[in-house]
Amino acid sequence: MFDINSADSIIDFAKILKEKSLREACGKEIEKHGYKGKGNFGQILEKYYFGYEPNSDSEPDFLEAGLELKSSPLKALKNGEFRSKERLVLNIINYLEVHKEDFDNSSFWKKNAHLLLVFYLHEKETDLLDYIIKLVDGWKYPKEDLEIIKRDWEFINQKIKDGKAHELSEGDTFYLGACTKGSTALKSFRDQPFNKEQAKQRAYSLKGGYVNHIIANVARDETAIYGKIITHPEVLDKAQTIEEFVVSKFQSFYNKSANQIEQELGLDLNQKAKSYFANLTNSILGLKLGQKIEEFEKADIQVKTIRLKENNLPKEDISFPTFEYQELIDTNWEDSDFKNILESKFFFVFYQFIGERLFLRKVKFWNMSQKDILEAKIVWDKMFKTVEAGEIVKEVTDKGIRKTFFPKKSENRISHVRPHAQNRDDTYQLPVIDKLTGAIYYTKHSFWLNASYVRDEIYLK
Structure with a gap:
């Protein structure tokens, strides 16, 4: 004992x-x-x-x-x-x-x-x-x-x-x-x-x-490569929040182009690489290229780089990971991945196109209000009922395009559901066979945040 x-x-x-x-x-x-x-x-x-x-x-x-x-x-x-x-x-x-x-x-x-x-x-x-x-x-x-x-x-x-x-x-x-x-x-x-x-x-x-x-x-797993933003707790001023400390690192670069930021930091990055903006963010925070941000990883912070058009509307809606249809109806709202994502803390980095050039406008920590989470839940509820009922496809057009009952962007201020797959054959199994087509597999989909919501409730606020 x-x-x-x-x-x-x-x-x-x-x-x-x-x-x-x-x-x-x-x-x-x-x-x-x-x-x-x-x-x-x-x-x-x-x-x-x-x-x-x-x-x-x-x-x-x-x-x-x-x-x-x-x-x-x-x-x-x-x-x-x-x-x-x-x-x-x-x-x-x-x-x-x-x-x-x-x-x-x-x-x-x-x-x-x-x-x-x-x-x-x-x-x-x-x-x-x-x-x-x-x-x-x-x-x-x-x-x-x-x-x-x-x-x-x-x-x-x-x-x-x-x-x-x-x-x-x-x-x-x-x-x-x-x-x-x-x-x-x-x-x-x-x-x-x-x-x-x-x-x-x-x-x-x-x-x-x-x-x-x-x-x-x-597990003594030392394989992950992490870099710390806060190397010593005493660097935080008593009156300064962690958010304020991180945002302050970016403020001197506001309204500068990505090229200017590179030059000031002595970088020569591949602008076509998928990791370009992540590398730029790391460099501003004083981390090495390719390092994961330790504090963000521990806090489950979702980092999103948003490219804005000149009218302040994001160039794209924001996608979340695909969901499996079976898992969707096996899980209640409280335990759902979608709710878990919406309750996360986000770190947004906003760049804006002026012509072909991108300028850093602002960075912002953000999390969704409980009121808006309940509004987004309407999308999840509809998706749950649609899959559970096997009512996936509304109609198939003459050209073979399948139109679904899934929640559209026009139906909800915050979120919608749409494909998130490599092609039509990139699928997950359906728990209930589709009534119209008899399909037992369907193209992968995910929940998305509407671009207009990101503009109105995150960028402009």
Whole structure:
């Protein structure tokens, strides 16, 4: 067993789990546990391996050692590396109490200062008792990460103090998010202290990108090439946000052409290369070409370079990754990839065409308001119903062009759905055969942000 007073002893005992399943580690006793459903992996681990009853106390699981146990699923990439399957959910945010706390004596910090992390490989067709545990270790936040996490916590707390708990979004912050927590919408609403409007129940969570950073550390994976924007926490002025610090790096280049920026930075880049704007952004931030921006990767920040026409309208709508039709109808809105993307923090870099030349106009951190996320949800809802009903194709023209029931740009101010494939034969399987054509596969599509929305709500605001 282990010494309940020693974090090292508990972590060492946990490491025996590596390359084992719960069935192997805990024995037949677990078969009596009603283990079906999300979240039960952690409960079984607590009860049958560590020998304590699962609870939702505000104290750490191993109180005497100040250690909190968290289990989390992994997915395996084709190259054999592991990535986080989801964010790491921590404790529930108590709106009525948290505004009385400061970070150092907060319920969040008391519970989550030292984590014992157990990562298991999630496989669709496998019983959760047979998931293989791949990575186990303790985790304390490095100094530079802790500075950012503290600022994230303070931002969330200030929003609650301002009576805006109902407007919280994961895109508000960098590493520490406020994710929704609760199955049905009505049941998961809670009172907040400074506004009569109820707010969705939320929990503190470490974003997927930050969990990937932890996974790489635990796995001793040094292959990723990262560059830091903030090399020392003290470079941030107390009154300066991380966003302000990053934006300040670009401001001296505003209204200069891409060629001028290259010259000032002593660069000679291939302007036809796909990586051209990424390389220009890296150089402005003081990073090497080809490096990933560590803070952005940890925060799941989506970097989007937008080329504007002379009338301020982006040259193109913004595409998101393709979705699989089966996965779309197997997932509810709260867990959907589309909602997850919309709740992300974005970093927009706007260049504008004047003739053939591109000029840097501005950069901006942005995340979508909850009101607009609900408006975009209408597009997701229609897409869900369309695929579920097998009503994909509305008509086939004389020229063989298939017109669909998918949400069009004219139907929604924010988003639409359209093809995102190499050609018509680049497809995903349909869960329900199309009623009109009998098709069982259909061209890959994705959700897009409307160019007019980017202009009106992001660039011009």
